[in-house]
Amino acid sequence: MGRGHPECPQRLDAIDDYLLASGVDVALQRREAPLVDLACAWPTSARSTSGYVAELRNVLEQVQDANIPLRSLDPDTAACPGTWRAVQRAAGAAVAATDAVLDGEVANAFCSIRPPGHHATRNATMGFCFFNNVAVAARHALDVRGLERVAIVDFDVHHGNGTEDIIANDERVLMVSFFQNPLYPYNGTDPLGDNMVNLPVPPYTRGAEVREMIEAHWMPRLEAFRPQMIFVSAGFDAHREDDLGQLGLVEADYEWITRRIKDVADRHAGGKIVSCLEGGYNLGALARSVTAHVRVLAGI
Numbered sequence: 001m002g003r004g005h006p007e008c009p010q011r012l013d014a015i016d017d018y019l020l021a022s023g024v025d026v027a028l029q030r031r032e033a034p035l036v037d038l039a040c041a042w043p044t045s046a047r048s049t050s051g052y053v054a055e056l057r058n059v060l061e062q063v064q065d066a067n068i069p070l071r072s073l074d075p076d077t078a079a080c081p082g083t084w085r086a087v088q089r090a091a092g093a094a095v096a097a098t099d100a101v102l103d104g105e106v107a108n109a110f111c112s113i114r115p116p117g118h119h120a121t122r123n124a125t126m127g128f129c130f131f132n133n134v135a136v137a138a139r140h141a142l143d144v145r146g147l148e149r150v151a152i153v154d155f156d157v158h159h160g161n162g163t164e165d166i167i168a169n170d171e172r173v174l175m176v177s178f179f180q181n182p183l184y185p186y187n188g189t190d191p192l193g194d195n196m197v198n199l200p201v202p203p204y205t206r207g208a209e210v211r212e213m214i215e216a217h218w219m220p221r222l223e224a225f226r227p228q229m230i231f232v233s234a235g236f237d238a239h240r241e242d243d244l245g246q247l248g249l250v251e252a253d254y255e256w257i258t259r260r261i262k263d264v265a266d267r268h269a270g271g272k273i274v275s276c277l278e279g280g281y282n283l284g285a286l287a288r289s290v291t292a293h294v295r296v297l298a299g300i
């Protein structure tokens, strides 16, 4: 993304390092992310409304082939020669994880991927995001693998406006989230569909209050919806050490949230969860929070 940009490669290194240092690594099965054909994987409804995939592919391939160091696509999002492969791998990880979980090869999966995806709408890059990894995976589960109901849980500090753009009013999907308000992308307070549970929370809200809201507003809807699989937009920028937001969550809160997600998955979905990294920009807080999240997913 360019020098000094918070969405940097060191994020994934920090996660790897801490998984290793904490000993969680030995309990995990590691897989390389395959490249996915985005022209096929991008949600059908989104594909038919625009030539977005083809247009963005052209731009990213041009940046790759001409070895252009950096090209800005919007005020927050820039592409470098590695971006085209990175976006195919990020979405590819989410799709491969979905297949691995649905085929019973693994109980659940965490995709340690970048760039993130939840701000990417059906036809625009936004907020460090090019393609919506979670939406691609959720639609793969529905359209290709034949599931009837999937839930998307988004606990990033920013509203997942791109995911909402793609899945609002799709009755096969329930999306629950909380996000700081006001904060980028400055929307989400008026949900675009009945299948959205959007919880805007003011700056400086602490984890205990967020937990109460989750218990009161997410859990009844998730229980009633009985998802067959749960996708997580796992952003860790609501951590109190993260400067991109002003919320006060800590590792124990991410552990608690993951446990509640797992409870629902265990009751209704045979434990099937695919979690995809979104935000989280303080490297230490990110690494510790992901490890807390993965620890619960792995049951250790």
Ligand SMILES: [Zn+2]
Pocket: 156, 157, 158, 235, 237, 278, 279, 280
């Ligand atoms: Zn974020």
